[in-house]
Amino acid sequence: MKLRLFCIFLALTVSVIYPPRVQAQDPSFVASVDKNPVGVGEQFTLSLTLNNAGMSGGKNLQLPDLGKFHVMSGPNQSSSMQIINGAVSSSITYSYILQPKEIGKFTIGAATIEVGGKKHSTSPFVLEVVKGSPRPSQQTGTQADPRAEIGDNLFLKASVDKNHVMQGEQINLAFKLYTRVSVSNYTVNKNPALTGFWGEDIENPKNISLTNETIGGKQYRVGVIRRMALFPTQSGTLEISPMEVQTTVQVQSRRSLDPFESFFRDPFGQTMNHIVKSEPIKIKVDPLPSGAPAGFKGAVGRFTMNATVDKHTTKTNEPITFKVTITGTGNIKLLESPIVELPTDFEQYTPKVSDNISRQGGRISGTKSFEYLLIPRFPGEKLIKSVAFSYFDLGKREYQTLRSPQIRLTVEQGAATAVPIVAGAQRGDVKLLSQDIRFIKVTNPSLSRKGEYFYARGEVAAMLLLPLAGVAGAFVYARRRQTAMMDAAGYRNRKAIKVAQKGLRQAEQALKAAGKNGMQVSEQKLQFYTEVSKALWKYLSDKLDIPPAGLSIEGALFAVSQRSTNGDISAALKSLLEICEMARFAPTSLELSSMQKTYDDAKRLIVELERILKSA
C-alpha cells in the first residue's frame, strides 16, 4: 500500500509538471484474483482492472454473479498511473474481498464496464475452491522466501509464429518477459545462438513498453525484450537456443518493529537479482524443391527487378552507371548480385551494393541495388544483355525467373587526348608516360633494297671463297715443297748405280793407263783405288740415304745387313772396302792383277747391291 500511495503521489506530481500524455492504447478490462486455488473460508481479492481508460475511469460497472461467495468488502476503488521510460499507463482497479462458501470449481463470469460509450468485459475464468484451512500465519507473520515468490511470478518466454517452414521462409521470433513483480532493470546475459538462420532484428528496444496479459487467471505485465525475423539458411530440424536475462527485482522489505530502521531504508524496498531463461524452440525446415533454375542463389520470397542505365549515349572514357534494383519481401539481405554480361571492351569495377530494409508489420522487405560503373574504352554500338534473377516464390510454391530487357548503348568517340591508363600499369610506366618520344635519326639512313639480303650478293660469295682459295694455295705449296724434298733422296737412289758405274769407268781408265805406262804406276794405282773407293762410298751414301760424312764401314755394313740376309755380300763388301782403304795408304804393295780383280769385284758387287737394295 505504501508503494501504491507513492505511485499515486508521483503520478500526480508528474501530471502537474507534464500534462498527461496518455498513449493511444486501447482500454482493456481484466479480472484477476490474488490466489487460485483458495481454501474454503479463506479470503481473497478479486480485482477488476481497467487499463488505459484515462483518469476519468468507466461507468456502469456490472459485476458477474458472485452468489457462491460472501462479499466481505468492496468495491474499493484505487487508481494508478505509471510512467515507465516515458510510456504512460494508467489503471483503475475495483477490488472486492470475497470468501468462498463451498468447495468446487466456480466460473467467475464476465464483468462489464462502459468507457466512452463502449462496453468492455473481462474474460471468464475458473476459480478452484479447495478444502483447507487458511494460512493466516503466512499472511501476517514473516513473509515467504521472496526468491520462490519471484520464480512463480517472473519468467521469460520465447515464441515463434510458426515452427514448420520452408528454407528461406520468414519466422517471427519474440522474447517476452512476464512479470507480476516489480522489475526495475534487466540485462541480457546471453543472446540466443541462431545456428542455421540469418536473423534480422525487428524490435530490440532500449525501453520496453508493458502491456497486460492474463495467463491462467493471473494478470501479468508483459514486455517484449526482442523481436526478430529469422530466415533458415539450411534445412532440417534447427534449434533456437535459450535467451538468458538477468533481472533486478524489487522486493518488499520485511516488516520491522524498529521505526527508525524503516525510515532509513530504501523506500522502494530491497532489490534482488534473478536470472530467467527461455525454453529452446525446435523448428522444422523443409528444403526447397528440386528444379532450381541455373541462376538461383537462394532468394526466397517475392521480388521484382529493375535494370537501368543513367544514360544511353556516352563518349569513350566517360563512365555509365548500370543499376540493377531488386525490390520485394523475403531474405533480401542475403541476395547476391545477379550475373551481368557486359560488353567485353568495357572496363568494369566491382558493383556497389546498397540495401534498404523495411521492418514494417513484422515482415522483412525492402530493396537491394547493385551499381556497376562501366567505362567504355572504344566507340560503337554496345549491348548489355538481359539480366536474369531467380527466386523461389513462397506463395506459388515454385521458382520464378525475372529478366530485364536488353539495353542498347551508343558510345561516341570522346576526346582523343584521353590516354587509357589501364589498371596494373607499373609505377615506372606511369613515370615514363610523362616523357615524350625521342627525336628522329638524322644521320645517314644506310638504306638497302628491300628483300635483297647482304649475304645473297656475289661479292659476299667471293669474299667467302677467297680465303678458302688461300687455304688451297697454301696446301698446294706445302705439298709441292714436300714432294721436292722427297724427290732429292729418290733421285739419288735411282741415279746411284749410274754414278757408281761412271766412277768405275774412270777407275778402269786409270787401270788401263797403269797397264800401258810403266811409269808413274803408283800414281795411277792410287788414282784407281781412289776412284773405286769414291764410287763405292757415293753409291752406298745415295742408296742408303745417309750423308757421306756420317758413313763408316761399320755403319754401311750394318745398313746393308739390315736389308739383306746374305752374309757373303756383306763380307765381300767389307773386304773390298778394306782393300781400297789399305791401297790408298800403301799403294805400292798391290799388283796389276789384283787391281783387275778389285775392279771386277767392285763392278759385280754394285750390281749385286743394286739388286738386293731395290728388292728390299
Added chain:
Amino acid sequence: MKSALTLLAVLVVGTMVVTGQTPEQLFIQANQLYQQERFGEARDAFESIVSAGYESGALYYNLGNTYYRSGNIAAAILNYERARKFIPNDDDLLHNLQLANLMIADRIEPAPRLFLWDYWKNVKDAFSLSGLTWLTYFVYVGAIGCICAVAIARTYRTRKVGAFGAIGSGMLFLILLVLLVAKVSDFARDDLAIVIVGVTTIKNSPDKQSTDAFVLHTGVKVQITDRVNEWVKIRLADGKVGWMEKTAGEVI
C-alpha cells in the same frame, strides 16, 4: 592565296618524289618536314621511300615517330618493330617503343620463360645483323689464316701457335655462325604481326559464328601460328590462343 601556296608546295614535293631524287635526299627532306612539325607530310615522304623498295632501321624509326606524332599508335609500333630488326639495341628506339606500348589498351604480361632464354635474346640483340655478319667474317678469315699458317709452317713453334689459333678461332666462328643463323632467321621471320584495327574480337575457331575467346585492341603484338583462308591463328605473349581475321593485323 594560302591554298594556292599549299597546292604549290604539294606539287613541288610531289614532283620531287616523281623526279629522280635519290632516296637519301628524300630522307633528308622528310626529316626537315618532321622538324617543321609537318608530321603528315613527313610520314608520306618516309612512306614513299619505303614503297620505293628501300628500308633501314633509321627509316622505320623515323616513320614510326611520324605515326606516333599523328596519333596512330598501332602504325608507330609496327614501324618501331620493323626498325628493331635492323637496330635491335638502339636506345632511342627501345624508349619510343616502350612508350608507344604504354599507350595501347591491352596490357599483356608475357608468360615467364627460363632465364637462359633472356640471355640468348640479349646476346642476339647485342649485335646488329650487319655488325654480326662482319664479325663472323673476320673470325672466319682469321681461322683460315691460322690454318694456312699451320700448312706452310717450317718450324714446329709456328705450327703449334697456328694450330692453337685455328682451334680457338674455329670454335668462335662456329658460335658466331649459330648466332648469325638465328639472327638471320629472326630477320626473315614473318609470323609476328601488330593489330592495326581499333578493336577485334578473337574467336575460338576460324568462323564468324564461333564463340568469342577474347578481345584485342589496336597495337598489340601477336604471333601468327597458322593461316586458314581469311583467318590467322594467333598466340599472345601470355599464351592465349585464338583466331583473328587476317585484315585486322599487319605483319612486321
